Amino acid sequence: MLKVLKLSVIVIFLLDIAGLAPVARTYIEPSFKAVDGDVMYQWHRTDNETEWEDFTVKYQGRDYCRDCHPDQYDRITASKHALIQCENCHGPATSHPMDPLKLVIDQRRELCLRCHSYLPYRPAEYAELSTGPIPFKMKDPEEHNPGIECANCHDVHNAGFKAF
Protein backbone atom coordinates (compact mmCIF):
# COMPACT_ATOMS: atom_id res chain seq x y z
CA MET A 1 0.00 0.00 0.00
CA LEU A 2 2.74 2.37 1.04
CA LYS A 3 4.63 1.39 -2.06
CA VAL A 4 1.69 2.43 -4.29
CA LEU A 5 1.40 5.73 -2.46
CA LYS A 6 5.10 6.40 -2.86
CA LEU A 7 4.91 5.52 -6.53
CA SER A 8 1.97 7.85 -7.16
CA VAL A 9 3.77 10.72 -5.42
CA ILE A 10 6.75 10.10 -7.68
CA VAL A 11 4.52 9.96 -10.76
CA ILE A 12 2.81 13.26 -9.87
CA PHE A 13 6.23 14.79 -9.21
CA LEU A 14 7.46 13.65 -12.61
CA LEU A 15 4.31 14.99 -14.30
CA ASP A 16 4.89 18.27 -12.51
CA ILE A 17 8.34 18.50 -14.00
CA ALA A 18 6.96 17.60 -17.42
CA GLY A 19 4.39 20.43 -17.09
CA LEU A 20 1.49 17.99 -17.12
CA ALA A 21 0.50 18.47 -13.49
CA PRO A 22 -2.93 19.97 -14.36
CA VAL A 23 -3.80 16.72 -16.12
CA ALA A 24 -2.86 14.69 -13.07
CA ARG A 25 -4.95 16.88 -10.79
CA THR A 26 -7.90 18.90 -12.15
CA TYR A 27 -7.78 20.49 -15.54
CA ILE A 28 -8.73 24.15 -15.24
CA GLU A 29 -8.96 26.43 -18.26
CA PRO A 30 -6.75 29.49 -17.89
CA SER A 31 -9.67 31.87 -18.43
CA PHE A 32 -11.67 30.43 -15.51
CA LYS A 33 -12.39 33.21 -13.06
CA ALA A 34 -14.81 34.18 -10.31
CA VAL A 35 -15.74 37.62 -11.65
CA ASP A 36 -16.05 40.27 -8.91
CA GLY A 37 -15.06 37.56 -6.46
CA ASP A 38 -18.51 36.02 -6.94
CA VAL A 39 -17.74 32.30 -6.74
CA MET A 40 -21.40 31.29 -6.45
CA TYR A 41 -22.81 32.79 -9.63
CA GLN A 42 -19.91 34.08 -11.71
CA TRP A 43 -17.31 31.29 -11.61
CA HIS A 44 -16.85 30.54 -15.30
CA ARG A 45 -14.66 30.39 -18.36
CA THR A 46 -14.68 34.10 -19.18
CA ASP A 47 -13.82 33.41 -22.84
CA ASN A 48 -17.31 32.01 -23.21
CA GLU A 49 -18.89 35.46 -22.96
CA THR A 50 -17.15 36.49 -26.19
CA GLU A 51 -18.12 33.21 -27.81
CA TRP A 52 -21.78 34.03 -27.19
CA GLU A 53 -21.32 37.63 -28.34
CA ASP A 54 -19.97 36.27 -31.62
CA PHE A 55 -22.92 33.93 -32.25
CA THR A 56 -24.28 34.40 -35.79
CA VAL A 57 -27.15 36.87 -36.16
CA LYS A 58 -29.86 35.53 -38.48
CA TYR A 59 -32.71 38.02 -38.14
CA GLN A 60 -31.16 41.12 -39.72
CA GLY A 61 -34.07 43.51 -39.26
CA ARG A 62 -36.03 45.48 -41.84
CA ASP A 63 -33.33 48.10 -42.44
CA TYR A 64 -31.23 45.33 -43.95
CA CYS A 65 -34.12 44.49 -46.31
CA ARG A 66 -34.64 48.14 -47.26
CA ASP A 67 -31.21 48.39 -48.86
CA CYS A 68 -32.37 46.27 -51.82
CA HIS A 69 -36.18 46.33 -51.52
CA PRO A 70 -36.99 49.97 -50.71
CA ASP A 71 -40.32 49.84 -52.59
CA GLN A 72 -41.72 47.02 -50.48
CA TYR A 73 -40.28 48.58 -47.33
CA ASP A 74 -42.03 51.87 -48.05
CA ARG A 75 -45.34 50.15 -48.82
CA ILE A 76 -45.52 48.09 -45.66
CA THR A 77 -44.31 50.83 -43.32
CA ALA A 78 -47.07 53.09 -44.66
CA SER A 79 -49.72 50.43 -44.05
CA LYS A 80 -51.51 49.06 -41.00
CA HIS A 81 -48.97 46.23 -41.09
CA ALA A 82 -46.23 48.78 -40.44
CA LEU A 83 -44.89 47.07 -37.35
CA ILE A 84 -44.64 43.58 -38.83
CA GLN A 85 -41.03 42.71 -39.54
CA CYS A 86 -40.28 41.47 -43.08
CA GLU A 87 -38.59 38.39 -41.66
CA ASN A 88 -41.69 37.31 -39.72
CA CYS A 89 -43.19 36.07 -43.00
CA HIS A 90 -40.13 35.84 -45.25
CA GLY A 91 -37.90 34.03 -42.76
CA PRO A 92 -34.52 35.11 -41.38
CA ALA A 93 -32.34 36.88 -43.96
CA THR A 94 -29.06 35.57 -42.48
CA SER A 95 -26.62 36.45 -45.33
CA HIS A 96 -29.21 36.79 -48.10
CA PRO A 97 -28.70 37.21 -51.07
CA MET A 98 -25.52 35.12 -50.77
CA ASP A 99 -26.87 32.61 -48.31
CA PRO A 100 -29.71 31.82 -48.75
CA LEU A 101 -30.03 32.84 -52.41
CA LYS A 102 -33.82 33.06 -52.12
CA LEU A 103 -36.06 33.41 -49.10
CA VAL A 104 -39.07 31.14 -48.85
CA ILE A 105 -42.27 33.12 -48.34
CA ASP A 106 -44.74 31.54 -45.94
CA GLN A 107 -48.10 32.06 -47.69
CA ARG A 108 -50.18 29.55 -45.76
CA ARG A 109 -53.51 30.62 -44.29
CA GLU A 110 -52.14 29.53 -40.93
CA LEU A 111 -49.58 32.33 -41.00
CA CYS A 112 -52.21 35.06 -41.30
CA LEU A 113 -54.48 33.30 -38.82
CA ARG A 114 -51.84 33.58 -36.11
CA CYS A 115 -53.15 37.11 -35.64
CA HIS A 116 -56.39 37.30 -37.59
CA SER A 117 -58.22 34.17 -36.43
CA TYR A 118 -61.09 35.11 -34.17
CA LEU A 119 -60.48 34.25 -30.50
CA PRO A 120 -62.78 35.68 -27.80
CA TYR A 121 -59.77 36.67 -25.68
CA ARG A 122 -57.98 38.73 -28.30
CA PRO A 123 -58.20 42.49 -27.86
CA ALA A 124 -60.74 44.34 -30.00
CA GLU A 125 -58.36 47.20 -30.69
CA TYR A 126 -54.82 47.49 -31.96
CA ALA A 127 -53.17 50.57 -30.48
CA GLU A 128 -49.48 50.18 -31.35
CA LEU A 129 -49.47 52.35 -34.49
CA SER A 130 -48.43 55.99 -34.17
CA THR A 131 -51.52 56.94 -36.19
CA GLY A 132 -53.81 55.86 -33.34
CA PRO A 133 -55.84 52.81 -32.41
CA ILE A 134 -57.61 50.77 -35.09
CA PRO A 135 -60.03 47.83 -34.81
CA PHE A 136 -58.15 44.54 -34.65
CA LYS A 137 -59.41 42.60 -37.67
CA MET A 138 -60.35 39.02 -36.76
CA LYS A 139 -62.13 36.44 -38.92
CA ASP A 140 -63.59 33.01 -38.29
CA PRO A 141 -61.42 30.86 -40.59
CA GLU A 142 -64.16 28.24 -40.90
CA GLU A 143 -66.52 30.76 -42.46
CA HIS A 144 -64.23 33.18 -44.30
CA ASN A 145 -63.32 31.54 -47.64
CA PRO A 146 -61.93 28.29 -46.20
CA GLY A 147 -59.26 26.55 -48.24
CA ILE A 148 -58.14 29.63 -50.16
CA GLU A 149 -54.86 31.33 -49.48
CA CYS A 150 -55.41 34.79 -48.00
CA ALA A 151 -52.83 36.30 -50.37
CA ASN A 152 -55.09 35.42 -53.32
CA CYS A 153 -57.28 38.42 -52.53
CA HIS A 154 -55.34 40.36 -49.92
CA ASP A 155 -52.17 42.38 -50.39
CA VAL A 156 -50.33 41.94 -47.12
CA HIS A 157 -47.88 44.72 -47.89
CA ASN A 158 -50.58 47.37 -47.82
CA ALA A 159 -52.93 45.47 -45.50
CA GLY A 160 -55.75 45.79 -48.00
CA PHE A 161 -57.15 44.13 -51.11
CA LYS A 162 -55.07 43.36 -54.15
CA ALA A 163 -55.56 45.57 -57.19
CA PHE A 164 -57.06 43.48 -59.99
Place this chain on the structure above:
Amino acid sequence: MKDKIMYETNNQTRREFLKLGVVTLAGGAIATRLGIFDFLKPEAVAEITEGTGRRWGFVVDTTKCVGCGMCVQACKLENGVPFDSNVSRTWVERYIQKTDGEVIIDSPNLARDGFITNNPLGEQVPEENIAKAFFVPKLCNHCDHPSCVKVCPVGATYKTPDGVVLVDREWCIGCGYCITNCPYGARFFHPTLHVVDKCTFCYHRITNGMNSACVEACTFGARKIGDLNDPDSEVHKIVNTERVAVLRPHTHNEPQVYYIGLDHIVV
Protein backbone atom coordinates in the same frame (compact mmCIF):
# COMPACT_ATOMS: atom_id res chain seq x y z
CA MET B 1 24.20 48.38 19.86
CA LYS B 2 23.43 46.85 16.55
CA ASP B 3 19.99 48.53 16.48
CA LYS B 4 21.44 51.88 17.28
CA ILE B 5 23.80 51.71 14.38
CA MET B 6 20.94 50.83 12.05
CA TYR B 7 18.73 53.70 13.17
CA GLU B 8 21.58 56.11 13.08
CA THR B 9 22.28 55.27 9.48
CA ASN B 10 18.62 56.09 8.72
CA ASN B 11 19.07 59.43 10.44
CA GLN B 12 16.34 58.43 12.88
CA THR B 13 16.49 57.41 16.53
CA ARG B 14 14.39 54.63 18.06
CA ARG B 15 12.48 57.27 20.08
CA GLU B 16 11.49 59.19 16.95
CA PHE B 17 10.43 56.04 15.20
CA LEU B 18 8.16 54.99 18.08
CA LYS B 19 6.72 58.51 18.29
CA LEU B 20 5.83 58.44 14.62
CA GLY B 21 4.26 55.01 15.08
CA VAL B 22 2.04 56.16 17.93
CA VAL B 23 0.87 59.22 15.99
CA THR B 24 0.09 57.10 12.90
CA LEU B 25 -1.89 54.59 14.92
CA ALA B 26 -3.83 57.28 16.76
CA GLY B 27 -4.57 59.09 13.50
CA GLY B 28 -5.72 55.84 11.87
CA ALA B 29 -8.02 55.07 14.81
CA ILE B 30 -9.65 58.50 14.63
CA ALA B 31 -10.06 58.27 10.86
CA THR B 32 -11.71 54.85 11.18
CA ARG B 33 -14.05 56.16 13.91
CA LEU B 34 -15.01 59.04 11.62
CA GLY B 35 -15.82 56.59 8.80
CA ILE B 36 -13.21 58.05 6.49
CA PHE B 37 -12.16 54.60 5.23
CA ASP B 38 -15.72 53.37 4.68
CA PHE B 39 -15.34 53.64 0.91
CA LEU B 40 -12.95 50.69 1.09
CA LYS B 41 -15.56 48.32 2.52
CA PRO B 42 -16.69 45.62 0.06
CA GLU B 43 -20.34 46.68 0.33
CA ALA B 44 -19.46 50.22 -0.62
CA VAL B 45 -17.34 49.06 -3.55
CA ALA B 46 -20.14 46.79 -4.73
CA GLU B 47 -22.63 49.65 -4.46
CA ILE B 48 -20.54 51.80 -6.74
CA THR B 49 -19.89 49.13 -9.37
CA GLU B 50 -23.42 47.68 -9.32
CA GLY B 51 -25.01 51.10 -9.53
CA THR B 52 -23.21 52.05 -12.71
CA GLY B 53 -22.97 48.70 -14.47
CA ARG B 54 -25.39 47.48 -17.10
CA ARG B 55 -28.08 45.05 -15.98
CA TRP B 56 -30.17 43.53 -18.76
CA GLY B 57 -33.81 43.15 -17.89
CA PHE B 58 -37.02 42.23 -19.67
CA VAL B 59 -40.62 43.40 -19.51
CA VAL B 60 -43.55 41.30 -20.72
CA ASP B 61 -46.88 43.10 -21.12
CA THR B 62 -49.36 40.24 -21.05
CA THR B 63 -52.25 42.60 -21.79
CA LYS B 64 -50.82 43.17 -25.28
CA CYS B 65 -50.04 39.55 -26.21
CA VAL B 66 -52.45 38.03 -28.74
CA GLY B 67 -50.79 34.62 -28.88
CA CYS B 68 -49.48 34.81 -32.45
CA GLY B 69 -46.31 32.97 -31.44
CA MET B 70 -44.06 34.93 -33.82
CA CYS B 71 -41.63 35.34 -30.93
CA VAL B 72 -41.26 31.57 -30.55
CA GLN B 73 -40.70 31.09 -34.28
CA ALA B 74 -38.11 33.87 -34.41
CA CYS B 75 -36.32 32.59 -31.30
CA LYS B 76 -36.01 29.05 -32.61
CA LEU B 77 -34.70 30.12 -36.01
CA GLU B 78 -32.37 32.80 -34.63
CA ASN B 79 -30.82 30.56 -32.01
CA GLY B 80 -30.64 27.29 -33.90
CA VAL B 81 -33.05 25.34 -31.72
CA PRO B 82 -34.31 22.55 -34.05
CA PHE B 83 -37.60 23.90 -35.39
CA ASP B 84 -39.58 20.69 -35.12
CA SER B 85 -38.33 19.68 -31.68
CA ASN B 86 -40.68 20.03 -28.70
CA VAL B 87 -38.28 22.30 -26.82
CA SER B 88 -37.92 26.06 -27.03
CA ARG B 89 -36.12 28.89 -25.25
CA THR B 90 -39.32 30.90 -25.10
CA TRP B 91 -42.97 29.88 -25.24
CA VAL B 92 -46.45 31.29 -24.79
CA GLU B 93 -49.05 29.88 -22.41
CA ARG B 94 -52.80 30.34 -22.72
CA TYR B 95 -54.85 30.68 -19.53
CA ILE B 96 -58.60 30.24 -19.64
CA GLN B 97 -60.69 30.47 -16.49
CA LYS B 98 -64.19 29.19 -17.04
CA THR B 99 -67.25 30.60 -15.31
CA ASP B 100 -67.36 27.48 -13.11
CA GLY B 101 -63.87 28.35 -11.83
CA GLU B 102 -61.94 25.67 -13.71
CA VAL B 103 -58.63 26.87 -15.15
CA ILE B 104 -57.28 25.45 -18.40
CA ILE B 105 -53.62 26.06 -19.28
CA ASP B 106 -52.11 25.03 -22.60
CA SER B 107 -49.30 25.80 -24.99
CA PRO B 108 -49.71 23.71 -28.15
CA ASN B 109 -46.28 23.10 -29.73
CA LEU B 110 -45.02 25.75 -27.26
CA ALA B 111 -46.95 28.28 -29.40
CA ARG B 112 -44.47 27.96 -32.26
CA ASP B 113 -47.40 28.17 -34.69
CA GLY B 114 -49.46 30.51 -32.55
CA PHE B 115 -52.97 30.04 -31.19
CA ILE B 116 -55.38 29.79 -34.08
CA THR B 117 -58.37 27.93 -32.64
CA ASN B 118 -60.24 28.18 -29.37
CA ASN B 119 -59.72 24.56 -28.33
CA PRO B 120 -57.45 24.42 -25.27
CA LEU B 121 -56.32 20.81 -24.73
CA GLY B 122 -58.74 19.70 -27.43
CA GLU B 123 -61.76 21.07 -25.58
CA GLN B 124 -64.06 23.59 -27.26
CA VAL B 125 -64.87 26.25 -24.69
CA PRO B 126 -67.98 28.23 -25.64
CA GLU B 127 -67.44 31.95 -25.42
CA GLU B 128 -70.14 32.41 -22.76
CA ASN B 129 -68.34 29.91 -20.48
CA ILE B 130 -65.12 31.94 -20.41
CA ALA B 131 -64.78 34.15 -17.33
CA LYS B 132 -61.34 35.44 -18.30
CA ALA B 133 -58.58 34.39 -20.63
CA PHE B 134 -55.19 35.71 -21.67
CA PHE B 135 -51.75 34.77 -22.93
CA VAL B 136 -48.51 34.73 -20.93
CA PRO B 137 -45.21 34.64 -22.82
CA LYS B 138 -42.41 32.99 -20.88
CA LEU B 139 -38.64 32.80 -21.08
CA CYS B 140 -35.61 32.50 -18.83
CA ASN B 141 -35.90 35.03 -16.00
CA HIS B 142 -32.15 35.73 -15.84
CA CYS B 143 -32.37 35.77 -12.06
CA ASP B 144 -30.08 37.75 -9.80
CA HIS B 145 -29.71 34.62 -7.67
CA PRO B 146 -30.06 31.86 -10.27
CA SER B 147 -30.58 28.53 -8.50
CA CYS B 148 -29.66 26.72 -11.71
CA VAL B 149 -26.16 28.22 -11.64
CA LYS B 150 -25.59 27.19 -8.04
CA VAL B 151 -25.89 23.49 -8.78
CA CYS B 152 -23.63 23.25 -11.84
CA PRO B 153 -20.84 20.89 -10.81
CA VAL B 154 -18.34 22.12 -13.41
CA GLY B 155 -18.88 25.88 -13.64
CA ALA B 156 -20.43 25.64 -17.10
CA THR B 157 -23.35 27.97 -16.40
CA TYR B 158 -22.92 31.41 -14.94
CA LYS B 159 -24.20 34.95 -14.70
CA THR B 160 -22.37 37.54 -16.79
CA PRO B 161 -21.37 40.84 -15.16
CA ASP B 162 -24.31 42.46 -17.02
CA GLY B 163 -26.77 39.99 -15.55
CA VAL B 164 -27.38 37.40 -18.29
CA VAL B 165 -27.35 33.70 -17.37
CA LEU B 166 -25.47 31.70 -20.01
CA VAL B 167 -24.38 28.11 -20.62
CA ASP B 168 -20.82 27.36 -21.74
CA ARG B 169 -21.39 24.80 -24.49
CA GLU B 170 -17.73 23.77 -24.45
CA TRP B 171 -17.79 23.07 -20.74
CA CYS B 172 -21.28 21.63 -20.10
CA ILE B 173 -21.18 17.89 -19.32
CA GLY B 174 -24.94 17.48 -19.76
CA CYS B 175 -25.70 16.25 -16.24
CA GLY B 176 -28.99 18.14 -16.21
CA TYR B 177 -28.88 19.35 -12.59
CA CYS B 178 -29.61 22.91 -13.71
CA ILE B 179 -32.65 21.77 -15.70
CA THR B 180 -34.22 20.27 -12.60
CA ASN B 181 -33.20 23.20 -10.40
CA CYS B 182 -34.75 25.97 -12.51
CA PRO B 183 -38.10 26.91 -10.93
CA TYR B 184 -39.36 28.20 -14.28
CA GLY B 185 -38.66 25.19 -16.49
CA ALA B 186 -36.64 27.45 -18.77
CA ARG B 187 -33.82 24.96 -19.47
CA PHE B 188 -33.70 21.89 -21.68
CA PHE B 189 -31.29 19.56 -23.44
CA HIS B 190 -30.38 20.78 -26.90
CA PRO B 191 -31.62 17.99 -29.18
CA THR B 192 -28.55 17.93 -31.43
CA LEU B 193 -25.74 19.49 -29.41
CA HIS B 194 -26.43 17.36 -26.30
CA VAL B 195 -25.67 20.19 -23.89
CA VAL B 196 -28.06 22.30 -21.85
CA ASP B 197 -29.66 25.17 -23.74
CA LYS B 198 -31.64 28.17 -22.58
CA CYS B 199 -32.60 31.74 -23.44
CA THR B 200 -29.57 34.04 -23.66
CA PHE B 201 -31.64 37.25 -24.05
CA CYS B 202 -30.00 36.93 -27.53
CA TYR B 203 -26.65 37.92 -26.01
CA HIS B 204 -25.14 38.13 -29.51
CA ARG B 205 -27.74 40.72 -30.48
CA ILE B 206 -28.07 42.86 -27.35
CA THR B 207 -24.30 43.22 -26.95
CA ASN B 208 -24.12 44.37 -30.59
CA GLY B 209 -26.80 47.07 -30.44
CA MET B 210 -29.79 44.99 -31.53
CA ASN B 211 -32.93 43.84 -29.73
CA SER B 212 -33.57 40.21 -28.88
CA ALA B 213 -35.12 38.27 -31.78
CA CYS B 214 -38.41 37.75 -29.91
CA VAL B 215 -38.67 41.47 -29.13
CA GLU B 216 -38.11 42.33 -32.79
CA ALA B 217 -40.67 39.78 -33.95
CA CYS B 218 -43.41 41.04 -31.63
CA THR B 219 -45.76 43.32 -33.54
CA PHE B 220 -47.78 44.09 -30.44
CA GLY B 221 -45.13 45.59 -28.16
CA ALA B 222 -45.63 42.85 -25.59
CA ARG B 223 -41.90 42.23 -25.15
CA LYS B 224 -39.24 44.77 -24.23
CA ILE B 225 -35.58 44.42 -23.35
CA GLY B 226 -33.19 47.01 -21.96
CA ASP B 227 -30.80 48.11 -19.25
CA LEU B 228 -32.55 48.17 -15.87
CA ASN B 229 -29.83 50.48 -14.51
CA ASP B 230 -30.24 53.06 -17.28
CA PRO B 231 -32.83 55.66 -16.20
CA ASP B 232 -33.57 56.42 -19.86
CA SER B 233 -34.42 52.87 -20.90
CA GLU B 234 -38.03 51.83 -21.34
CA VAL B 235 -37.69 48.78 -19.08
CA HIS B 236 -36.26 50.95 -16.29
CA LYS B 237 -39.17 53.36 -16.59
CA ILE B 238 -41.80 50.61 -16.59
CA VAL B 239 -40.28 48.64 -13.71
CA ASN B 240 -39.86 51.76 -11.59
CA THR B 241 -43.12 53.56 -12.30
CA GLU B 242 -45.72 50.91 -13.14
CA ARG B 243 -47.23 47.97 -11.26
CA VAL B 244 -45.19 44.98 -12.25
CA ALA B 245 -44.82 41.49 -10.85
CA VAL B 246 -42.47 38.55 -11.25
CA LEU B 247 -43.20 34.85 -11.54
CA ARG B 248 -42.78 32.63 -8.46
CA PRO B 249 -41.18 35.22 -6.17
CA HIS B 250 -41.28 32.76 -3.26
CA THR B 251 -38.29 30.91 -4.75
CA HIS B 252 -36.15 33.98 -3.93
CA ASN B 253 -34.32 33.70 -7.23
CA GLU B 254 -34.91 37.41 -7.82
CA PRO B 255 -36.04 37.05 -11.45
CA GLN B 256 -35.39 39.98 -13.77
CA VAL B 257 -38.27 39.46 -16.21
CA TYR B 258 -41.07 41.73 -15.08
CA TYR B 259 -44.70 41.18 -16.04
CA ILE B 260 -47.56 43.61 -16.53
CA GLY B 261 -51.04 42.13 -16.05
CA LEU B 262 -50.20 38.93 -14.19
CA ASP B 263 -53.00 37.04 -12.46
CA HIS B 264 -53.14 34.64 -9.53
CA ILE B 265 -54.00 31.75 -11.86
CA VAL B 266 -50.64 32.11 -13.63
CA VAL B 267 -48.19 29.44 -12.51
